[in-house]
Amino acid sequence: MNARERRAARHQPPPTEAGARPRRRKDPITVEQVVDTALGIIATEGYDALTMRRLSAALDTGPASLYAHVVNKADLDELLIGRLCARLTLPAPDPAAWREQIRALCEQLRDQYLKYPGISGAALAMAPTDLETVRVGEGMLAVLLAGGIAPQRAAWAIDALLLYVAAYCLELSVAHRRSEQGDAVWPADRDELVRRFTALPAETFPHTTRHAAELTAGTGHDRFDFTVGLMIDGLT
Incomplete structure (x- = not known):
C-alpha cells in the first residue's frame, strides 16, 4: 500500500x-x-x-x-x-552563507533524531511523502540552488546528507544500546583504543600503529562536522 x-x-x-x-x-x-x-x-x-x-x-x-x-x-x-521535521527551522536562502545554512539544517535534524534513540532508522529507505518531510527537502533544495549548485547535484546531495545524518544517529543509538547491555563492540575509552592499535604488530599494520592517535581522535560530533563539511565542500 x-x-x-x-x-x-x-x-x-x-x-x-x-x-x-x-x-x-x-x-x-x-x-x-x-x-x-x-x-x-x-x-x-x-x-x-x-x-x-x-x-x-x-x-x-x-x-x-x-x-x-x-x-x-x-x-x-x-x-x-x-x-521531527516539523520542528526544523528553515532559513531564508542566502547565497553568501549557503554552506553554513545546510550544515545547520543537518545539525538540527541530527539533534532531533538523537532525542529519540533509534528513530532515525525509520527514515532510512523512506520515500519523502509526508508534507513536513517534503518541506525540509524543499528548504534544503532552495538553499543549495541559491548557492549556485546545479539542480541534479543538489538533489543527490540532499539525499546523501539525509542518509548520512540518519546513519550517524542510528550508529550512536546502537552503540549506546550495546553499552547498556554490556556488549560494546569497542571500548568507550579512547586511551584503550590507542593501546590496542599501538599493540598491533607494526610490520603488519604500519599505518595503524603509527597513526593510532589520529584514528581515534575527536568526538562523534567532531566527525559529524567533518563529514558534513566534506560533503558540502565537494559540491563545488
Missing part, C-alpha cells in the same frame, strides 16, 4: 475483531496523541520497543482502534519523522 492509499485509509472505520469485546476510552484518540505517545515510548525505551501493541497499551485502547489513524507501522514511521 502506497502513501496515498495509507492516508486515504485513515478515514475508514477501524477493523473489528470477531468475538472480542472492544475496549473503551473516555476520550477519542487523535493522530496527534498517537504520535506524542509513540515519541514518548521511543524517548524512554528506544525505537525498537515501539510496536503497535505497545502503543495501543500506552493509549489504553485495543490495537485495532489505532488503524483508524495509522494503517501500519510504516505509516506511523512517516508520521514520526514528519513530526
